[in-house]
Structure formats: structure tokens, C-alpha cells
Amino acid sequence: MSRDVSHSEAMELLSEAALDALPPDDQAGVVAHATGCPECGPALIALRDAVAQMAFAAPPVTVDPVRRARVRTRLMARARADLSVADTPSVAGELADAPGGARDSARGGTGQGPRVIAGRGGPSPSGGPRRSWGMVAALGWGLAIAAGLALVAVQRRAASDERFFTTERRVLLARVDALRDSVESRDAFVRSVTGHHISSLQLTSGAVRAPWAWMFWDHATNTWTLVARDLPLPAPGRTYQLWLVTRKAKISAGTFSPRPDGAAEVQATYALAADALTAIAVTDEPAGGVPQPTGALVISATANRPGK
Amino acid sequence: MSAGDDAALAQLYDRWSRPVFSLVLHLVRDADDAEDVVEEAFWQVWRQASRYDRSRGEVGTWLLTIARTRALDRLRSRKRLREEPLTPVSLGDSDSGGATLGTDDPAARAEASERRTVVAKALQTLPKEQREVLELAYFAGLSQSEIADRTGQPLGTVKTRTRLAAQKLRECLGAYRNDQEGGS
Ligand SMILES: [Zn+2]
Numbered sequence: 001m002s003r004d005v006s007h008s009e010a011m012e013l014l015s016e017a018a019l020d021a022l023p024p025d026d027q028a029g030v031v032a033h034a035t036g037c038p039e040c041g042p043a044l045i046a047l048r049d050a051v052a053q054m055a056f057a058a059p060p061v062t063v064d065p066v067r068r069a070r071v072r073t074r075l076m077a078r079a080r081a082d083l084s085v086a087d088t089p090s091v092a093g094e095l096a097d098a099p100g101g102a103r104d105s106a107r108g109g110t111g112q113g114p115r116v117i118a119g120r121g122g123p124s125p126s127g128g129p130r131r132s133w134g135m136v137a138a139l140g141w142g143l144a145i146a147a148g149l150a151l152v153a154v155q156r157r158a159a160s161d162e163r164f165f166t167t168e169r170r171v172l173l174a175r176v177d178a179l180r181d182s183v184e185s186r187d188a189f190v191r192s193v194t195g196h197h198i199s200s201l202q203l204t205s206g207a208v209r210a211p212w213a214w215m216f217w218d219h220a221t222n223t224w225t226l227v228a229r230d231l232p233l234p235a236p237g238r239t240y241q242l243w244l245v246t247r248k249a250k251i252s253a254g255t256f257s258p259r260p261d262g263a264a265e266v267q268a269t270y271a272l273a274a275d276a277l278t279a280i281a282v283t284d285e286p287a288g289g290v291p292q293p294t295g296a297l298v299i300s301a302t303a304n305r306p307g308k
Numbered sequence: 309m310s311a312g313d314d315a316a317l318a319q320l321y322d323r324w325s326r327p328v329f330s331l332v333l334h335l336v337r338d339a340d341d342a343e344d345v346v347e348e349a350f351w352q353v354w355r356q357a358s359r360y361d362r363s364r365g366e367v368g369t370w371l372l373t374i375a376r377t378r379a380l381d382r383l384r385s386r387k388r389l390r391e392e393p394l395t396p397v398s399l400g401d402s403d404s405g406g407a408t409l410g411t412d413d414p415a416a417r418a419e420a421s422e423r424r425t426v427v428a429k430a431l432q433t434l435p436k437e438q439r440e441v442l443e444l445a446y447f448a449g450l451s452q453s454e455i456a457d458r459t460g461q462p463l464g465t466v467k468t469r470t471r472l473a474a475q476k477l478r479e480c481l482g483a484y485r486n487d488q489e490g491g492s
Contacts, residue, residue: 015474016467019445020377021452048373049365050478054446055327055372056420056427058334067339068329071347072321078351079317173357180355 002028010040018047082176192218192225192267201280203228203301211262211299215280222271224253228282231258231298239287240298244270245279255289277303317354323416324368325350327423328375335379335447336386345382349375380449430480438473441466 003025005013010033016022017030034040193200197220203213213228226242234240234257242253253268281300283293328349333342353360353371360370431439444455452470456463 012471015471016445016452018474019442019470021445021450021470023451045365046478046482047474049369050481051442051446051474052365052369052373052376053423053427053481054431054442054477055331055376056423057431057443058327058331058447060326060330060420060424061333063326063329063333064339067343068325071325071343071350072318074347075317075321075350075354076314079314079354082355173355177355177359 005029
């Protein structure tokens with residue numbers, strides 16, 4: 001995610017970093033360096049602050065008052081719903097010990113694409129569907145500089161900010177954050193296996209303690225969700241690789257390992273014509289995956305009614 | 309508790325929605341898209357307030373940064389970034405005739421107007437070619453090599469201009485901040 005950036009290199013790149021104009025690795029490297037550097041840290045904060053002011057150079061527009069009011073109304077409704085969830089006693093109790101639980105997670109990440117919902121994933125060999133794993137650390141304002149470098153804000157502005165940051169709200173919002181993250185993850189999973197545009201295939205195996213799996217294909221979003229159970233754990237140095245098979249090609253959808261209980265939920269994104277799929281297969285391959293299947297078939301399904 | 313918290317969000321919105329809308333509309337150039345982006349930007353700030361490190365500056369700056377990031381994401385997802393000619397940034401004030409809402413905050417309006425003047429002055433102190441790279445990076449979200457492609461300048465030149473421009477802007481706006489601090 002991030003590469004090592006020296007002090008002199010960071011100094012060179014601070015302006016670009018302030019504009020979020022660097023490639024992700026460099027951006028992360030500069031931010032990581034600045035976080036611990038007494039010279040680069042304050043300089044990056046000041047540059048970011050200056051650059052952010054450029055927003056005021058956008059030509060002022062007269063926004064339709066109805067639009068502005070509508071957004072306001074929606075925001076207030078969302079805020080009230082959020083706070084009422086947080087007031088629910090069982091929720092508050094459950095999360096009471098973890099007010100900072102979500103504190104270190106990614107901020108405003110723009111990471112997109114498929115991911116392992118549970119179980120461990122690995123990179124897809126080249127040419128396969130895109131995959132990314134877990135939360136993507138945001139590069140935006142991901143800079144936690146010790147207090148004491150504080151930029152002094154104008155007093156009347158600071159007073160208004162003060163109200164926004166009451167201690168109570170901070171604790172409450174951290175709880176809501178943790179809860180929301182978990183609900184959003186479940187909602188996303190439920191969406192990927194339900195709905196109008198989803199077709200499904202059941203994968204089977206001839207093994208004794210037969211593993212089984214369902215593949216859900218959301219044609220609307222090109223999302224493939226594999227839900228597998230009772231998979232044996234791959235041997236050391238081995239991994240499972242998921243394949244979308246068409247008449248012309250075997251397309252890697254990435255590698256994964258099940259949890260110790262043999263369960264895995266994996267997602268990949270890949271656009272395929274509704275009638276192109278002929279089969280789904282999971283094979284046992286060397287760690288890291290292979291461009292074309294070489295190992296034993298673990299579980300598979302034939303698309304009898306392709307695309308539904 | 310929730311009444312007070314609602315009020316904090318309402319206050320934030322009334323104070324900042326105007327410049328945020330202006331910025332986002334300028335970037336995405338579609339009123340429906342802008343509405344979505346603005347809502348999500350405020351929502352993100354509201355939700356992440358607990359994680360915000362206040363030593364990094366005021367909330368409004370953070371909000372504008374989030375709004376810009378989200379707007380550029382939206383723009384990229386529409387894949388229209390390269391098809392649309394850039395509108396030159398106008399430094400004049402054309403916001404004089406807007407309808408006013410009951411929820412609008414006149415002090416916020418005055419503040420945005422004041423800041424616009426200050427930033428416009430700061431940008432005007434930059435040589436034209438420095439201002440250009442800064443604006444392409446900020447308003448179009450272009451990387452340095454994309455700017456080099458677009459302007460036909462060598463990458464090294466673009467990088468130098470960006471660095472000089474950002475530093476100059478920082479100096480000008482920093483001086484303004486210090487004046488404000490002393491004067492309030
Ligand atoms: Zn340094």
C-alpha cells in the first residue's frame with residue numbers, strides 16, 4: 001500500500017500530496033513519513049489547508065433553494081435515524097466497551113471492487129477479475145499529527161466547531177460507526193444474494209464429507225458471490241482458486257482460503273454475457289494462484305440453464 | 309441529546325452548504341449528481357466527526373476536502389473527465405441574486421464571500437502558468453503527468469510549478485489567517 005519515502009523525497013512531494021495528486025503508493029508513503037516527521041508533518045497540514053481554500057475560488061452558483069432544502073431535510077432525517085439506533089439499549093450495551101472500536105479504520109476510502117467477505121483472499125493472477133481485500137486505507141486526510149501543531153483558527157469559527165465536537169457526540173458516533181460498519185457489511189452481503197437480477201448455481205463435490213457451495217451471480221452489478229461450507233483446509237503452500245468457465249476460457253476469479261470451520265464467502269466482479277457461463281469450479285492450486293487451472297477439482301457446478 | 313446533535317448538523321449545513329454546493333457543482337456539472345455528492349459529504353463529516361483530529365484544522369476545510377474527493381470520484385465514475393472541456397475558474401462574484409432560504413445563514417454567506425475574495429487575491433498573485441497547474445490539479449483532479457500531457461509541458465516543469473504555486477498560496481493564505489487571528 002505504501003512505500004518508504006525519505007525526508008528529502010517527501011519534501012519534494014508535499015505539494016502534490018496536499019492535492020492528492022500522487023499515485024496511491026507514493027501518497028501513502030508521503031503521508032506515512034509526514035506523520036512522524038516534525039518538519040514535513042506541519043508543512044503538509046499547512047499546504048492541505050491552503051489547497052482546500054481553493055474551493056472558494058469555484059464560481060459561486062445560485063443553487064436551487066429547493067435542492068438545498070431537500071438535502072438538508074434528508075440529512076436531518078438520517079441523523080435522527082442514526083441517533084435513535086444508538087439510543088437502543090441492547091446496542092449501547094453491546095458496544096459499551098468499544099467506543100473507539102472504529103477509530104483506526106479507514107477514513108473515506110475510495111476502495112471499490114470485490115473482496116473476501118470472510119476467509120482469507122489472495123491476489124488474482126493477471127487477466128482475471130479485479131479483486132481487492134478488506135478495507136482500503138484512505139489516503140485523503142489520513143494524517144494524525146500530534147496536538148500542539150494545532151493551526152489556530154479564527155475564534156468565531158472555532159466556537160462554532162466546538163459545538164460540533166462535544167464529547168458525548170464523539171463517544172456516541174464511535175458506537176454508531178462500529179454498528180453501522182457491521183450492518184452495512186451484512187446488508188451488502190444480503191443484497192448480493194437476493195434480488196431480481198440474481199441467478200444461482202449449486203456447486204457439489206464427490207468427497208466423503210461433501211463440501212457444498214452456492215454461487216450467486218448478480219447480473220445487474222456483475223457481482224459473483226460464492227458461499228461455501230465444509231471445505232477441507234488447503235495444504236500448506238496451497239490455496240483454492242475460483243474459476244468462471246465459458247466455452248472459450250477459464251477465467252480466474254481469484255484465490256481464497258476457507259476459515260477453520262470450512263466456511264468461506266467470496267466476492268468477485270466480472271462482466272459476463274448472461275449465456276456465456278458454462279461452469280463454475282474451485283480448484284486446489286499453489287499459493288498465489290495460477291493463470292490456468294492445474295490442480296484437483298474441489299467443487300464445481302455446470303450451468304444447465306445459463307443466465308436463467 | 310439528539311436535539312442538540314441535530315442542531316449541530318443543521319448549523320454545519322447552514323454555514324457550509326453554499327460553498328460546498330458551489331464547489332461540487334463546478335466539479336460535477338450536474339445538479340442531481342451534485343445533490344448526491346453534497347449530501348454524502350456532509351454525511352461523512354457528521355459520521356466521522358468522532359475520528360477527526362482537530363489539530364488538522366477547522367471542520368469546513370475538512371468538509372470541502374471530502375466534498376472535492378467525492379465529486380472527483382463521481383466524475384471519474386461517469387468517465388466524462390476527459391470529454392468535458394474545463395471551464396476556466398471565474399474569480400468574480402456572481403452570487404448576488406440568489407434566492408435565500410429561511411435556513412440560510414447570512415453570516416455564513418458573508419464569510420464565504422470574504423474568503424472567496426481572499427483566495428481570489430492569493431491566486432491572482434501567482435504567475436498564470438502556476439495558477440493553471442494548481443487549478444488543473446484541484447478542480448479537474450489531474451495527476452502531474454496528466455497535466456503535463458494536457459498542457460504540453462515537461463513533467464519536471466509541471467512539478468516545479470505545482471510546488472511553487474502551492475507554497476505561494478500557503479504563504480498568502482497563512483498571512484491572511486494570522487491577520488484574522490490578531491484582529492478578532
Ligand atoms: Zn520529513
